[in-house]
Amino acid sequence: MSSIRPGSAAAYWLAVPAGLWMFGAVVMPALLIVWVSLWGGRGFSTASPLTFENYIRFFSNPTYLNLIATTLRHAAMLMAITGVLGYCIAYFLVVKLKSARWRTALFLAFIIPFWTSALIRAIAWIPFLGVNGVINQGLMGLGVIDRPIEVFLFSRTGISMAQVSLYTLMASGPVVYMLSQIPMALREAAMTLKAPPGVVFWRIIFPLTLPGVVIGQVLVFLSVMADFATVQWIGGNKIALLPNLVMNFYEGAQLRGAAVVAVVLMLCMLVGVGLAMRVADIRRLGR
């Protein structure tokens, strides 16, 4: 018994404002994007005829097709890097680190930057990556190179470096949660039965953390696929991925073009999330 009666009308009415808000400002706009992407003609009018012309124009341009492939490759690479890195960090924090005080301190050290503006953190990479940046000066100081390397700023390397720092926590967090749910007695039991540590990890620990890995990967995938800001600021205007194309079309007042790219992005994301759901039951995470 609680201050709300189960299944009551009051519960329903309490949910209505938040539900309507989210429906009107998230679901409706998404459907709208799909609708606008099908508009024929030239003007922005709800009376436009519906055609697949915009899609045909988009998919018959090899540059755009390449861009889809590049974006997916970029996302896959980031998922691999943040996945491995995030898992190692989570494993260290939960399993290897014995001192509770250190664990709290390190957790905070990870989480605090996550709370500051992503924009500021992306900008912070500029003095780091530039021709006269910290990395180049450091490498020159160590005598590794004798003249600055230009690959960092305005390159995909620089973008990836910044994005790894932005998104590793997303890959790590759910794994931390899943790892901390595993009773340590389980490991000890396997060890007592003489399973080598590697086998314990691959046959027991890893499968139990799989939902966490998968949801972390989904979060990284969704973020990277939609991150136009880091790409724009670290990559300059030389490099663009699929989400930047939405911005470019939008700023060029080509709303139908922007809508087509947005739908392509949405489809990529839906397919990604769908695949992830097949690998592991994400809903188990909350239980």
Added chain:
Amino acid sequence: MGALSIGWKTRSRVTGWLLGALTIGFLLYQWLPVFTLALLSFSGPTGGTTFPMNGVSLHWYRELWDASIMSDFKPPLLRSVMLAAACSLTTCILAVMAAQAMRGRFRGHNAFFYLLLLGIMAPGLLVGFGFALLARILEIEPAWNTTGFIVHVTWTLPFGFMTMLAIFNRFDSRLEEAALTLGATRIITFRRITLPIVLPGVLGAALFGFSLSYDEFPRSMFTTGADMTLPLAVMAQLDRQLTPELYAIGTATTLTSLLAILGCVAGLALLRRTQRLTTKGT
């Protein structure tokens, strides 16, 4: 067997050290750019956007303070703070209502849960762009305090909602039962028993709402119209020219966020204390 187990132990220890080194390395990797940014914001008037610093001064903070019309960050700052405060308040109210509704297990509460979760999963780029299209069809002029506000809440509300769900998960509903048994109505029980106990959690939801809206960029991009919020103003300035002034504003913003987190931590500590008191009471 003995030799083997020692082998495992050493190996386990080596793995531990390796993973530890990796973790510390990543922490440095994550923090160094932010430190560099903060350090460079204190460079002298002739200092550039990279090392060397050319002296130490508060020059760029002063520039920030008496800014020219082109790069005056104070009006955007004011807008961002007001927007964040409004989002924070709205998030609080709607999140408490929504979480309380979830406790009531009304028909379709699962779909409702996923609908709110969608606000976290749906990328800002798509939500912002979609809402810009909606505003255009409805012939509404985008502005930070109308369309911007509506879209920001779709981002802050799910986080507040999750916070409240977590709080209600740990909530001892026997306290409510006691009040109800003693003849209090459900509304009075909620106001006098439930709400005071979950109040620290509500504070957490409020801070979430504030800091998420304050930093929000992709959703604002499409829906704020001519009067920019702070992140947009920073972006616009970055578009024109990168100066240590931006580093100064970055440092100032980061410090503000840090204070917000401290507030959150204090709120959670308060929650734990309240809960300890309530369990002692039962």
